Amino acid sequence: MLERLKNSLINSPVMKRGEYNYFIHPISDGVPSLDPHMVKEIADYIAEIADMNVDTILTVEAMGIPVANALSLKTGIPLTIVRKRPYFLEGEVELSQSTGYSKGVLYINGLKKGDRVIIVDDVISTGGTLLALVRALKKMGVEVTDVISVIGRGDGYLKLEELGFKPKVLVTIDVSEKGVEIKDVFGDQ
Numbered sequence: 582m583l584e585r586l587k588n589s590l591i592n593s594p595v596m597k598r599g600e601y602n603y604f605i606h607p608i609s610d611g612v613p614s615l616d617p618h619m620v621k622e623i624a625d626y627i628a629e630i631a632d633m634n635v636d637t638i639l640t641v642e643a644m645g646i647p648v649a650n651a652l653s654l655k656t657g658i659p660l661t662i663v664r665k666r667p668y669f670l671e672g673e674v675e676l677s678q679s680t681g682y683s684k685g686v687l688y689i690n691g692l693k694k695g696d697r698v699i700i701v702d703d704v705i706s707t708g709g710t711l712l713a714l715v716r717a718l719k720k721m722g723v724e725v726t727d728v729i730s731v732i733g734r735g736d737g738y739l740k741l742e743e744l745g746f747k748p749k750v751l752v753t754i755d756v757s758e759k760g761v762e763i764k765d766v767f768g769d770q
């Protein structure tokens with residue numbers, strides 16, 4: 582299960598971003614290049630384990646897009662992208678994003694009260710990004726059926742659990758200066 586993803590994660594380089602050990606991987610960085618077979622493997626698996634009874638698949642710019650788009654093509658469900666730039670459209674919602682190495686602003690467009698969405702992102706680490714997003718969606722009256730992260734590290738997912746969302750993390754890793762170690766795979770006992 583998820584063999585391509587697991588094998589490639591083990592070989593990921595790690596760099597320092599300040600104090601943060603940042604792993605570099607095609608799914609979360611787009612470099613050196615994305616293997617379409619790996620993206621398909623991931624999208625197929627998400628379609629099996631997630632509640633796809635939704636109006637749209639919601640992802641965050643930039644690196645949630647490849648997997649979320651593959652899932653959209655597979656299921657025929659539209660894709661909505663939370664962007665890092667404003668459009669000043671009516672109903673646009675602004676939220677602050679904070680990760681282990683950056684701070685920024687995100688903008689939600691195209692959603693309204695009562696919409697059902699699944700959130701798909703590439704990585705959950707501190708949980709700062711997805712926590713801010715689910716809080717904003719809750720306020721908007723948007724229903725989140727599932728929160729999916731392809732890769733998970735650290736305990737940021739616990740912040741989401743406190744809000745009543747149990748993220749489905751496909752592969753959980755540990756990242757140190759020495760490299761990446763696989764800790765858990767969703768669905769494996």
Ligand SMILES: O=P(O)(O)OC[C@H]1O[C@H](OP(=O)(O)OP(=O)(O)O)[C@H](O)[C@@H]1O
Pocket residue numbers: 609610641642643644645679680681683702703704705706707708709710711737
């Ligand atoms: O759990 P967190 O600590 O919030 O980290 C996770 C976020 O970090 C990355 O986004 P980033 O803002 O680096 O943008 P990118 O997708 O453009 O690389 C990733 O795509 C997640 O959205």
Ligand SMILES: Nc1nc2[nH]cnc2c(=O)[nH]1
Pocket residue numbers: 602603604605606609610680681704705706756
């Ligand atoms: N590529 C990559 N994306 C991230 N998003 C949050 N943490 C990381 C990381 O260590 N590597």
